[in-house]
Amino acid sequence: MATDTPSDTDLISRALAGDATGFELLVRRHYRTAFSIALAQTASRADAEDACHDAFVRAAERLGECRQPERFAFWLGAIVRNLARNIATRGVLRRAMPLEPQAVVARDDPAKDAEIADLRRRLEAALALLTAVQREVVLLHDLDGWTHADIAAAIGTSEGMSRQHLFNARRRLREALGQNTSMEHST
Amino acid sequence: MSDNPLDLSFLDPARDPSFDDRVAAIVRDARIAAAPAVVDYLSRWTRPALAAAAVIAVLGGLRLVRQTGTPAVGTTAEILGVPPGLVAIGRSSQTPGVVDLAEALGVEASHVR
Numbered sequence: 148m149a150t151d152t153p154s155d156t157d158l159i160s161r162a163l164a165g166d167a168t169g170f171e172l173l174v175r176r177h178y179r180t181a182f183s184i185a186l187a188q189t190a191s192r193a194d195a196e197d198a199c200h201d202a203f204v205r206a207a208e209r210l211g212e213c214r215q216p217e218r219f220a221f222w223l224g225a226i227v228r229n230l231a232r233n234i235a236t237r238g239v240l241r242r243a244m245p246l247e248p249q250a251v252v253a254r255d256d257p258a259k260d261a262e263i264a265d266l267r268r269r270l271e272a273a274l275a276l277l278t279a280v281q282r283e284v285v286l287l288h289d290l291d292g293w294t295h296a297d298i299a300a301a302i303g304t305s306e307g308m309s310r311q312h313l314f315n316a317r318r319r320l321r322e323a324l325g326q327n328t329s330m331e332h333s334t
Numbered sequence: 335m336s337d338n339p340l341d342l343s344f345l346d347p348a349r350d351p352s353f354d355d356r357v358a359a360i361v362r363d364a365r366i367a368a369a370p371a372v373v374d375y376l377s378r379w380t381r382p383a384l385a386a387a388a389v390i391a392v393l394g395g396l397r398l399v400r401q402t403g404t405p406a407v408g409t410t411a412e413i414l415g416v417p418p419g420l421v422a423i424g425r426s427s428q429t430p431g432v433v434d435l436a437e438a439l440g441v442e443a444s445h446v447r
Contacts, residue, residue, distance in 0.1 A: 171361045175348075178357065182347040196347070200360055207364035267344045290342040317340055 156216040163210055173219070174203050179291045180220050181227045184301075187283035188231035190275040192267075198231035205230070224301050273323035280304075281316035288313055 153161075153172065161169025181202055185195035206213075206223050213222050274282050283302060287293040288309075293301075295309040302309070347353055411421045419438025423430045430438075 167361055167365055170364060171357060174357050174360050178353075179346065179348055186345070192345075196356065199347075200356070200363070203360045204364045263344060270342065270344055285340070286342065286345070289339045290345060314337060317337060320340055 154217070155219040159210060159213060159216045159219060162207070170207060177220055177223055180287070180293075181223060183286035183291050184224050184227045184283055185231040186274070187279050187286055188228060189235045190271070190279075190282065191235075192271060194234045195231065198227060198234050202227040202230050221301055269324060273320050276323050277316050277319055281312050281319070284309055284312040285316035285320065289317075
């Protein structure tokens with residue numbers, strides 16, 4: 148069955164030919180992945196966003212060097228991870244300062260905005276208690292829907308260890324968040 | 335303890351109202367960064383320019399060979415057109431006189447005097 152969704156390989160070819168729309172689609176498709184990896188390394192939403200920005204710009208510069216376009220997510224992930232680590236290292240002093248609540252853009256429902264901002268703040272604080280590997284595994288799996296096989300390939304471990312990291316990460320997050328059922332997926 | 339997935343959608347960057355602006359900023363900056371540099375632009379012309387230079391050199395060489403025929407064979411002095419008398423004087427260990435030089439150059443001695 149034919150599909151209208153262009154592959155990563157198609158989008159990379161378009162971007163290399165100077166098609167900004169092709170590159171934009173690539174960014175939208177992989178932003179969540181990049182953000183998950185960056186947030187895992189930095190434990191800071193603002194730093195993760197900076198890392199994503201820099202990583203995508205760098206990826207654009209080196210797009211011709213992506214030898215396996217079908218594995219663009221892994222290639223991008225390596226760039227994001229390196230940049231995010233650098234940002235995290237530079238940000239040690241900044242993080243010694245009290246964390247500012249994330250600014251939330253005003254929507255129609257201020258009460259809902261406040262609730263989301265509170266949940267997000269608590270979640271980010273709980274994530275900060277995990278190791279970088281645990282954060283990366285739980286974010287890629289539970290936020291971005293990656294399989295353990297892909298996570299294992301991305302972070303250089305086995306599927307079994309990926310499952311172990313996920314289990315430990317979820318347990319520590321639940322302990323930190325308390326019995327907050329609003330963060331449980333209804334499966 | 336349940337091992338169900340956690341709902342981390344509150345962290346989803348795509349749900350952030352500023353997501354579109356963030357993507358636009360990336361695309362804008364990436365286009366600037368990905369714009370071909372002057373060196374890249376020039377390097378694209380290197381190969382055609384070298385090919386054109388090679389063709390010109392070959393054509394020029396063929397034309398020279400046709401015009402001059404077989405290249406002259408001889409000493410450097412002969413190729414440069416130095417009179418044989420001057421060459422003999424240069425090879426001699428003796429100091430040449432004015433008359434010798436005049437003869438070598440094919441000038442009448444009376445004109446020298």
